[in-house]
Amino acid sequence: MEEKEVKTFQFVVVGGGIAGVTCVEQLSSQTPCADVALITAGPHIKAVTNYRQMSRTLEEFDVEEQPSSILQEKFPNLSVIHSAVRSLDTKSHRVQTADGRYFGYNKLCICSGGRPKLLSQDNPHVLGIRDTDSAQEFQKRLSNARRIVVVGNGGIALELVYEVEGCDVIWAVKDKSIGNTFFDAGAAQFLIPSLEADKPAAAAPCKRLRYTTEEPTPEAAQTFTADRHSRGGSSASTESGSALGPDWHQGIILKGSEQVTRRVSVEYQCEVENIFTSKDHLTSSQGTHRHENESWPVYIQLTNGKTFGCDFIVSATGVVPNSEPFINGNTFAVAEDGGLCVDDHMLTSEPDVYAAGDVCTACWEHSPLWQQMRLWTQARQMGWYAGRCMAAHASTQPIELDFCFELFSHVTRFFNYKVVLLGKFNGQGLERDHELLVRCTKGHEYVKVILSRGRMVGAVLIGETDLEETFENLILNQMDLTPYGEDLLNPNIDIEDYFD
Template sequence: MAAPVRARFVVVGGGISGVTCAEQLAAQFPSDDIYLITASPLIKAVTGLKQVSRILEEFEVKEQKSTELEKLYPNIKVVQAAARELRSAERKIITEDGAQFIYEKLCVCAGAKPKLIVEGNPYMLGIRDTDSAQEFQKHLSKAKRVVVVGNGGIALELVYEVEGCEVVWAIKDKAIGNTFFDAGAAEFLITQLKSEKPKSPLTCKRTRYSTDKAAGREDTQVGSALGPDWHEGLNLKAGGEFSHRVHIEPQCGVQRILLQEEFERLNITASCPPSQGHGPSPEAATWPVYVQLNNGKTYGCDFVVSATGVVPNVEPFICGNNFDLGDDGGLKIDEHMRTSLPDVYAAGDVCTASWKPSPLWQQMRLWTQARQMGCYAAKCMAAELQQETIDMDFCFELFAHVTRFFNYKVILLGKYNAQGLGTDHELMVRCTKGLEYVKVVMQNGRMMGAVLIGETDLEETFENLILNQMDLSIYGKDLLDPNIDIEDYFD
């Protein structure tokens, strides 16, 4: 066995948080080797970073070979192997191929893994990384009906992007997109599901994938999150001669998944979604798999997409180590991104923020926070090594996220869904069908959050109003009057 490699810094994970952390460390410590351990030859790199406002950022994510990162940062050494074991008492990380790395500082950025409804079912797909998205595309090409379970970002985009195939969408909430917006915003967006998509889709400016089959990527249970625009470059069209045919089953969950033989043995009557004006629903004597919902309905389909969220990928690290874990299973971190173990930090989806947060911030497992956490973790590691004090990054003062759903720009700020505000708040809404949806959350005359859908150009003004906590009571409904340029008030 080869001798252990001794390194000042080891980062585990080739997603946004891990790569950002390694890049920041490489820039701060150009004479030190930074070891980045990742299970895949493809890593996620942030490019085209654009500062929209003080906190709000837009950026492209390019999936590329690890050699590109090494060219850009010669002191980053990418190790293509899955992490198998952490021996924190020995400050040692061991990979699947037996290689050992003794670290001075370790940052765990191992991401999360899909939370599948059932494991081992050949007709169940979980979409998490580029490989699983391409597997979905392959199955879709011959499908007549799919059942999508889940109400998060990937489910939202999937049901909109799929064409020529009937979609039954099972959600646990009353309205779509409950994680991101309220019923009013959901109603604004849902009209897009009932209309034909534009023939020339809007240009997508954030995510680009360049996969190389020759890279020999192995199948792995865990991959870097796809994030927004995961469908870019994929042909998500089945054989049907229609665009959208989506039937939503609200406020329900999956009771069980039945293969064809079991379904026939139990003599259950299958449900059929309405045609929604696009012609008859595809009929079949049998389907390979059936989804029995707890609302009494059972739908047959060609395959099931489990888009029911993720769980932190902590398994390779917790065995034999006394980590404090959050309620969601993530590695607990303090305000300096430190876990409960000495010299072990964590960032991104694998961790749970356990400091007392700003009244305007909450953790969500999104790409924007993965980048912010990875960068800040590197700065905290550096500060501790150099025995310097460091203030918490300003990005943790206000939750801010930009994405795109149903071809609309979507911006979320602060307590955009009145998270944690109880009943002591009021909502103000402005909506122009097909154009924009603006909602602000007010408490005691102060703006606490906002949802902006469409090209509103209000993000910078509203971000400042939320951060400044100015008393806006005197403006009343004029705050959202479309005939008043609100920016003029607060220049």
């Protein structure tokens, strides 16, 4: 066999998203004499800017799309190669790119991210949102749309139903309440009025121990109409670009073809039964469709028996890790969700191959207060830690799991509220004996803490509560809070002073 020309680097990182870029930044600065290569499919890279540590584990930053020359100017030992990795041979320690070149490595980190897990791969009426191109396509299609159906109940769906205007939105969720990847039914109930036209009634604090909420029945649908003017000043392929950054929707106009109002109808506890094109729909003999005079490009039939015609469907149904080009021909341990399994040094099951960000699945024994979610905070933390591990292993130095994996923390915005999630914020994996304390003031704040055997193990803070640092400390120090009882959430007690 003809011997190919192979350029070998000490460190090769694949992927120009947050995980990959943070990893090469760490490697290039920690080992300035080593040759480092970043191989990425997209023309741009994602850089973390304005990084701010808000507390021990909470962090905020902006994400900027930049030309890769900025990175190369900063790190003379870094080469950026713009091509997609097509295959990996872990035995010979080399990768092949789409343009036919081979690159050797001593240590490799795979940070190829994920792509939308679409309801249908080849239906042109089903869109996913991941990178700049897909967001632009969505914007273009939306500008002519009168009605769209959003399927999914996580981050993207929550953002879209709030931001889209000038178009009817049917929101199909599998669950009993909205936003189930982030919230329980109580928080969902707090947020729902933000989709309505009327301002919430005068704020009145309420506090209850164990709480119950009325949930919609399986057949239930709720419609929320908001006049734009009444809103508070709110601001798929394996070679897709990097995932969008914070506030991605603020730079683009998410407006349909209709004027004036936003109208969101939520269809609870249903999944997608079938998707028909207009022609199929008209010739279909099934009698379950809701008959409408209008004709639509596509029809979606839900498991609750309803069928909706619409201009297009947004599949906001999660992420699939981009692991295929690396798996073929190798013996990687792959998790159930398709991610490359990594240990507590971000090492995969193949020698000298690390992985970080959305492409990997954290397979080490987690701290009782941490879980993986495919978020940019975790992509940054994993990329940074993987870079440190690679450098430490190259010089046979010991390294311990970073503190950021002790406690899950996430800060974001939904429906124009600040949202902070800490620890086991939804009681994930906890025994049934855990207790919830909730304080909510309609339209102002929602505070929930999860206590297990008197210790705080998680919290959801919606609104400007200013409680994140105190609660983070209480979770980290695992103090017995039984003596404080309900005073923990007493709005008349300044909790910061209380625990000084």
